[in-house]
Amino acid sequence: MGIVRKFIFPILASDTWLSNLEEAKNAAAAENKSILLFFSARINNENVISEQNEGKSLDLKTDVFSTSEFKNIAIPQLVLVEIDVSGLKTDREAAQAKAKLQLLNQYPPMGYPSVYLLNSRGAAYWLRSGSASSVES
Numbered sequence: 001m002g003i004v005r006k007f008i009f010p011i012l013a014s015d016t017w018l019s020n021l022e023e024a025k026n027a028a029a030a031e032n033k034s035i036l037l038f039f040s041a042r043i044n045n046e047n048v049i050s051e052q053n054e055g056k057s058l059d060l061k062t063d064v065f066s067t068s069e070f071k072n073i074a075i076p077q078l079v080l081v082e083i084d085v086s087g088l089k090t091d092r093e094a095a096q097a098k099a100k101l102q103l104l105n106q107y108p109p110m111g112y113p114s115v116y117l118l119n120s121r122g123a124a125y126w127l128r129s130g131s132a133s134s135v136e137s
Contacts, residue, residue: 040113
């Protein structure tokens with residue numbers, strides 16, 4: 001299995017970020033993976049999110065998540081989910097905004113960007129938000 005995993009799975013693995021946590025839970029359970037839940041934000045019309053936080057989200061995406069090193073380590077182990085909360089007030093789809101708000105209530109970010117690690121059932125076991133991190137047992 002080690003050889004198959006080494007050579008086949010990188011070809012099959014997708015570095016596509018999902019935006020639906022339920023889909024991610026199903027994929028994580030089927031593939032025996034954890035979930036990386038990334039809350040990103042950009043400035044909205046009411047300046048709720050600062051430019052500084054927007055830059056941090058973009059930096060994390062470009063400096064970490066888009067690197068081959070991250071992809072080589074993360075993709076075999078994680079299902080990737082990004083929730084962009086910057087457009088909540090202007091989301092065209094009311095259902096999409098409602099789903100994002102439910103996620104924000106379930107996994108409250110302590111700032112942006114915030115990264116949670118979840119098991120395949122959605123239980124959080126690690127959070128990193130700005131300069132703070134938390135590990136739960």
